[in-house]
Amino acid sequence: MIAQGEYILLKAEGGREYFTSVRDEKLHTDLGIVDLKNIEGLEWGAIVYSHLGKEFKVLKPRTPDFFKHIKRTGAPMMPKDIGTIISYTGVCPDDTILDAGTGSGVLAIYLGTIAKKVITYEANEHFVNVARKNVDKAGLKNIEVRHGNIVEEIKSLEGPFDVVTLDMQEAAKVVHDAKRVLMNGGFLATYSPFFEQTSEIRAAVEREGFNDIITVLINEHELEFGERGTRPSTRVGHTGFLTFARK
Known part of the structure; x- marks a missing residue:
C-alpha cells in the first residue's frame, strides 16, 4: 500500500x-x-x-521517472550512456563505487539502485545540495554525496572500489589515484563531451598501465512511424565520449 x-x-x-x-x-x-x-x-x-x-x-x-522529473543542475548524463557504463563495468550488488562530478545525482542514483554503496563527490556546493535532495527523493540510503574536489580528496581515500566513474573536466588528473584506489580487476569509466578532454583521459590511462582500454561514442536513434513507412529519426544529439579501462 x-x-x-x-x-x-x-x-x-x-x-x-x-x-x-x-x-x-x-x-x-x-x-x-x-x-x-x-x-x-x-x-x-x-x-x-x-x-x-x-x-x-x-x-x-522508477529510476527513469526520477531522471525526467528531479531537479537538474545542468545537462545530465543520458540513460544510453549510463546503461553503457553499467554494462561495460559489470556493476553488481556487491560493488562499492566511487563517483565524481555528481551534478544533480542522476548517475549516482542509477548506480545506487544496483550497487551496495556509492560515494560521490561534487565541488559545487549548490549542486551538492540539489543532489542530496534528489537522492532523498529516490529513497536510496546507500548513496553518500560529499562536497569536495575529487582531484584533492581522492589522495586521502584508501578504497578499494570496484568501479570509479568520472564525469568532470579534470578527469585526467584523477586517473593516477583512481588506479590506486581501484581493486585489482576493477574498472575506471570516464565521460566527456569533448574530443580534447577525451584524448587527455585516454593518454592518462595508457600512461598508468591500465588494461582493456576502450573509448566509445553511443548514438541513439528513435524510430519514427508514419504512413510512408518506418525509419530511424534523423535527429542526432551528441552527448559524450566514454572511456573504459581495467586495473
Missing part, C-alpha cells in the same frame, strides 16, 4: 505526468485538482480522479 510521504507518479491522458508525493495537500493540474491525501492506503496502479472527473493512474516511480 502507498504510505504518507511516498513519492508517486500520476499518469493522465495525453501523456501527462505529475511527479509528487502523498501529503495533506492538493495537486492543481490542467485536468483538475487531485486530493493527494486520499492516495494514502491505496495500492500501486490505483485510479484516482480530479474534481473534474479526470483519471490519474498512481504509479511507483
Whole structure:
C-alpha cells in the first residue's frame, strides 16, 4: 500500500505526468485538482480522479521517472550512456563505487539502485545540495554525496572500489589515484563531451598501465512511424565520449 510521504507518479491522458508525493495537500493540474491525501492506503496502479472527473493512474516511480522529473543542475548524463557504463563495468550488488562530478545525482542514483554503496563527490556546493535532495527523493540510503574536489580528496581515500566513474573536466588528473584506489580487476569509466578532454583521459590511462582500454561514442536513434513507412529519426544529439579501462 502507498504510505504518507511516498513519492508517486500520476499518469493522465495525453501523456501527462505529475511527479509528487502523498501529503495533506492538493495537486492543481490542467485536468483538475487531485486530493493527494486520499492516495494514502491505496495500492500501486490505483485510479484516482480530479474534481473534474479526470483519471490519474498512481504509479511507483522508477529510476527513469526520477531522471525526467528531479531537479537538474545542468545537462545530465543520458540513460544510453549510463546503461553503457553499467554494462561495460559489470556493476553488481556487491560493488562499492566511487563517483565524481555528481551534478544533480542522476548517475549516482542509477548506480545506487544496483550497487551496495556509492560515494560521490561534487565541488559545487549548490549542486551538492540539489543532489542530496534528489537522492532523498529516490529513497536510496546507500548513496553518500560529499562536497569536495575529487582531484584533492581522492589522495586521502584508501578504497578499494570496484568501479570509479568520472564525469568532470579534470578527469585526467584523477586517473593516477583512481588506479590506486581501484581493486585489482576493477574498472575506471570516464565521460566527456569533448574530443580534447577525451584524448587527455585516454593518454592518462595508457600512461598508468591500465588494461582493456576502450573509448566509445553511443548514438541513439528513435524510430519514427508514419504512413510512408518506418525509419530511424534523423535527429542526432551528441552527448559524450566514454572511456573504459581495467586495473
